[in-house]
Amino acid sequence: MARKPPRWYFSFRSPYSWLAYRDLMDHHPDVADTLQWRPFWEPEPAMADVLARAGGDFPYVPMSREKHRYILQDVRRLAAERGLSFAWPVDRAPRWEVAHLGYLVAADRGLAREYVAEVYRARWELGLDISDPLTITTIAAELDTDPRGLADAVDDPSIRERGLAALLDISQDGVFGVPFFATGFDKFWGLDRLPAFIDTLRATAYPTTPAEAHTPALAATGDLGHAGGCG
Secondary structure (H helix, E strand, C coil): CCCCCCEEEECCCCHHHHHHHHHHHHHCHHHHCCCEEEECCCCCHHHHHHHHHCCCCCCCCCCCHHHHHHHHHHHHHHHHHCCCCCCCCCCCCCCHHHHHHHHHHHHHCCCHHHHHHHHHHHHHHCCCCCCCHHHHHHHHHHCCCCCCCCCCHHHCHHHHHHHHHHHHHHHHHCCCCECEEEECCEEEECHHHHHHHHHHHHHCCCCCCCCCCCCCCCCCCCCCCCCCCEC
């Protein structure tokens, strides 16, 4: 069986995923260049139903209020340690598919990295609502690309089909939260596990050349413990 390439599953929803992104880009850009970048988001009921009928599943456990408060404190500390500005966003009507399916379109346009950077900045540094297509339209303007197809990717049947394929891939890969890192069959969950992942990756001497085209992924809000990770 062919060895699976190194990959990391990220979510715009997760503050720990944002911090892992910053650690990768600020301190390990060579590693970031070797990885498949796979978005991970919580599907809306319609997509979740289609996923279930296709044989996939999605681990979901509502987060307790106590854990939510802890994460807010924890992320403030971690951001301060990194010298990062941080604003906790207020999500009035979260639709995580808006930003994450938009990523697929941005990747098609050769703007995957730029889009990730702008969406993370919008959500975690400016406190904006990335479920609002107007926010994605503003990001498209920042990237000098047509907002059509990007801000409304959630309504495109062909993009939704690719999103379903992504959810099935991640279900099969056993991803239950983010940030999630994998190389071969070795898996690492949480911001705290990033150093171990990098050590493992370097020890296996995986070629430091750009990975194959991005393929997307799943979603979660699973309250499955804490290692600097969440859904």
